[in-house]
Amino acid sequence: MAARTKQETLAWLRQIAGELATATLKRLEDTLPWYREMPPGRRSAVGLVAQQGIRSFISWYDDPQSTPWIAADVFGTAPRELLRSVSLQQTLQLIRATVEVVEERVTRGTDDSVREAILLYSREIAFAAADVYARAAEARGLWDARLEALVVDSILSGEADDALPSRIAALGWHGHGEVAVLVGTTPPVLDVDQLRRTARHLAADVLIGVQGNRLVLVIGRADERSGWTIAGREEAARDRLAEEPKDEVARMEGEPADDHQLSFLDIAQRLESGFGPGAVVLGHPVPDLVEASRSARAALAGFAVVRAWRRSPRPVLADDLLPERALAGDPVARSTLIARIYRPLKDHSTSELLGTLWAYLDNGRSLEGTARELFVHPNTVRYRLKRITDLIGYDATGPREALILHSALILGAISEPVPTRRRVGR
The missing domain is CATH 1.10.10.2840 (PucR C-terminal helix-turn-helix domain)
Structure with missing residues (x-):
């Protein structure tokens, strides 16, 4: 069978585009369990992405140099909520299944240039998918940082409103029950990720706020009944294996959490190495995060007068500074x-x-x-x-x-x- 010319191949690809889309959806149905479990609306959106990918390949194969294609050509048809519900790993599985179908149906009876074009296009579309998710993660990270700063400011000022619980939920707060606030100085180089890993290792959750030269941590202990404690330990174990140097991680994180919940003072002792030089003051526990402003006021009041106790420990309880706080008004x-x-x-x-x-x-x-x-x-x-x-x-x-x-x-x-x-x- 004689090889087709490029124009004949293009006409043939446009003719079988619908067949390729149908075969792709069938392959997704057969090989991807998460696709089968999706609601009909989201399955339809995933199908549109696959079909758009096939059409985009045909346009790109026609003239790769005419106009540089962008990720929006493929992912622009997807609704915004689909990008939040489908992970990067699932997107790569979708691309792989689509490429396999196209490669099986198209490369038969064509020359090697079509196969090379499919491989090149699949590589570029995979990088484009990674870029889309990276940008989304970066935007979400910036939004989370601003939202976290807003929540910490509300806690410190005591100006909690009805929107505070929803903002806390949007941050993915895992803490349940009592909350305490830890206040100290900001280090010259603040390693926020290390603080979060240490807290996660201790089956706790933290909100981090920087107020000038003051570093504020809102600490919540995870509820053992929720199962998050076990997951937190497993994730912390993976973090410790991946971290270098390991002795530094062990020094900061200490031993793994026992079966019983650690006290807030124990958690503060493991986190204090993430603060700068000077005193670190721990406020008293309060029932929940909405009432954390009371613990914050005690910690800030203790932090303002802790220098009056010449041999104060680090960290020190705000309740151990009651005389100094009372003298300060x-x-x-x-x-x-x-x-x-x-x-x-x-x-x-x-x-x-x-x-x-x-x-x-x-x-x-x-x-x-x-x-x-x-x-x-x-x-x-x-x-x-x-x-x-x-x-x-x-x-x-x-x-x-x-x-x-x-x-x-x-x-x-x-x-x-x-x-x-x-x-x-x-």
Whole structure:
């Protein structure tokens, strides 16, 4: 059989274009399970893309040099939601099935130039598909970064509105339940991807915001019942194998997460190496992400006064900075000290605990001096101090906790109403 000329081949290709499209859809139906499971509307859109690819090949084969074809020639017919629902891997499978059908039907009875044209076109269309998805991913990444910055700003300012939950959902937030905010300095070179990998390894999710020289992380622990914890561990294991150097990853990420959930302080200790020099302050946990502004306010207030604690740990809890925050005028710290320490001692059934603590702190934490003032044995003072620790959780014998307790007593005494005398007539 004599080989066709190029014009004869073009006429023949235009004649069998419909047959090629039908055969391609049949091949997709037989070989791609994800295509069979698609709704009819999306299957039709995928078919249109395949048909457009065949027509674009015929036009390109007619004159490759006339006008350079672009990816929009093929993917322009696809609706926008199709590009979001079909992955790059599935698109490459679609291209491969289409090329196989065209190659099987067209190369019979034609010369090698047609086969070479099909191979060249399939290579270019594959690169074009990758370019389309890369641009979409880049645009989505920029949009996610702006949306994440907006969400973090809303949390820090406390200006949460009805749109905040939908914005959080759009970011793909995996955290469930309690949330805490971690504040520190921004490093000279911020590695956002490393922070996310470390958090994912710890079965946690983070929102990252940069406020000038201040780095803010909103941390949420994943719900073990959701199954995300297991998936997060598997993905983190793959990340660790792919990362170089491995010892640096192990240093930052630490050991894999245990079966139980890590505390926010444990998570913060693994993430603190991603911050710059200086203090790192962790706010108290709150029930959900919508209320994260309360944790953010505590963390920011602690970050502003942490330099007053000369030997503060890194990271440090915002609640461990309650005296400094109260001295700086933080009303939340004042009310917390009163509610957590002064009020339980004041409302206790026996009044000797509050008096004993006052005397113990006023006497320089001396058991003998306190015993002499109260006319009791030093062992009685020890017993009452132990009862105080059991009641409020603070040990008055430690220097740092003694400062917290003394601040709470002073603020509690100031908050008490001033007694007024009743005027007596003559």
